[in-house]
Amino acid sequence: MAKIVLKDVYKKFGNFEVLRGVNLEVNQNEVFAIIGLSGCGKSVLLKHLLGLVSADSGAVFVDGEDISSFEGKDINRVRRKFGMVFQGAALFDSLNVYENVSFGLRRVQTDMSEASIKQKVMDVLNMVGLSGSENKSPSELSGGMRKRVGLARAIAMDPEILLYDEPTTGLDPVLSRVIDELIVKVNSTLKITTIVVTHDMTSVLNVADRVVMLHDGVIIEGGTPSDLQNTENKYLKEFFTSSVFTKNYKE
Ligand SMILES: Nc1ncnc2c1ncn2[C@@H]1O[C@H](COP(=O)(O)OP(=O)(O)OP(=O)(O)O)[C@@H](O)[C@H]1O
Ligand SMILES: [Mg+2]
Structure with missing residues (x-):
């Protein structure tokens, strides 16, 4: 059984449809990366898993339970399965x-x-x-x-599932690779299911077992990072080449 399943999740803020039928499955113990342009709804998607945002329609399964309408004690029990590494770090100063x-x-x-x-x-x-x-x-x-x-x-x-929201954003390349190594080490040592939201393609290649792209409110299937390097999908290709090969400026 997949650890996390999203089925046809829709979410609108005002007139803006952020998620327009998101489907995805994350397997136990894998490192699953979600990429996408800034503002496409990656953080919103993560918040659905924690019950911080509720879907307008569709279902969010964690360990086979549809948590999308959970409240109170039920959602707290589910939240305890998750660890969250926030976009900022969010430490108490x-x-x-x-x-x-x-x-x-x-x-x-x-x-x-x-x-x-x-x-x-x-x-x-x-x-x-x-x-x-x-x-x-x-x-x-x-x-x-x-x-x-x-x-x-x-x-x-002791989370069962770790969510990382842009773990390498704002870090220099050397530190980013240190974080990548940690993501992999923590995942394999502690046997944690891991979801990494990022726009750092090097990081995706370093850590992910599978990667998908959130684009225009839906998931574009990516596959393994090496599948991604050979993708024919226009948006994946664009995203991948612009982030990885920008350093090949001589060509
Ligand atoms: N609580 C909210 N109320 C209204 N609009 C929201 C809310 N949360 C998010 N949004 C909108 O939803 C869209 C997606 O936001 P989200 O933070 O998920 O983007 P993101 O993909 O994580 O972007 P980034 O890569 O910059 O972090 C944005 O247009 C944002 O303004
Ligand atoms: Mg975000």
Whole structure:
């Protein structure tokens, strides 16, 4: 059974139809990338999975349950399956790294001992390569470090599904590749189903098992990253060549 299925999802804001019949399936443990132009509805699509935005019609299945009309306790139970690495990083600037990473644990696992919290925070910071940064404040961190703290905070909650919204946007190419490596490492070590929304094609090639494009409110099937390199679809081709081959300016 697919971990996540969207069936014919429609969503309008005012007169603007952002999603016009989105269909997709994400398998357990895969890294699934969604690409698309700015403003095409990628973040809106992710919000449907968390029940932060509800579809006008269609269904959103998580582990076979249609969550599209869930509220209260039901949606909270589903949300706990997800970890989210936000477009910004969304750290609390007044809290240090340790406090940021342990924040969710304290709220959700209220019976967790201080020693277990500490162990967990140390483990996840180690996993993202930030051991020793516990006492730093977010303002002292580089963009790449902030993203890694955001990732550590998400995985501290033991999610089954991790959503990354533009994890490499705003980072230089070197840091972007560090994040790519982490996405792959976290996915395979923790056996997490992973969805990455991005317009960084290098990142797609590095991390994705499968990739699709959101365009004009619908999903254009892409396949594996290598399928994408040979695609005949006009929009996929355009997106792919403009992002990857812009550096071939001599040609
Ligand atoms: N709550 C909302 N109310 C009204 N319009 C919204 C709302 N959320 C998103 N939109 C609109 O939906 C469209 C898609 O937005 P979304 O944030 O999903 O784009 P995106 O693909 O994530 O873009 P980017 O790559 O720039 O992050 C935009 O036109 C946006 O203005
Ligand atoms: Mg977005």
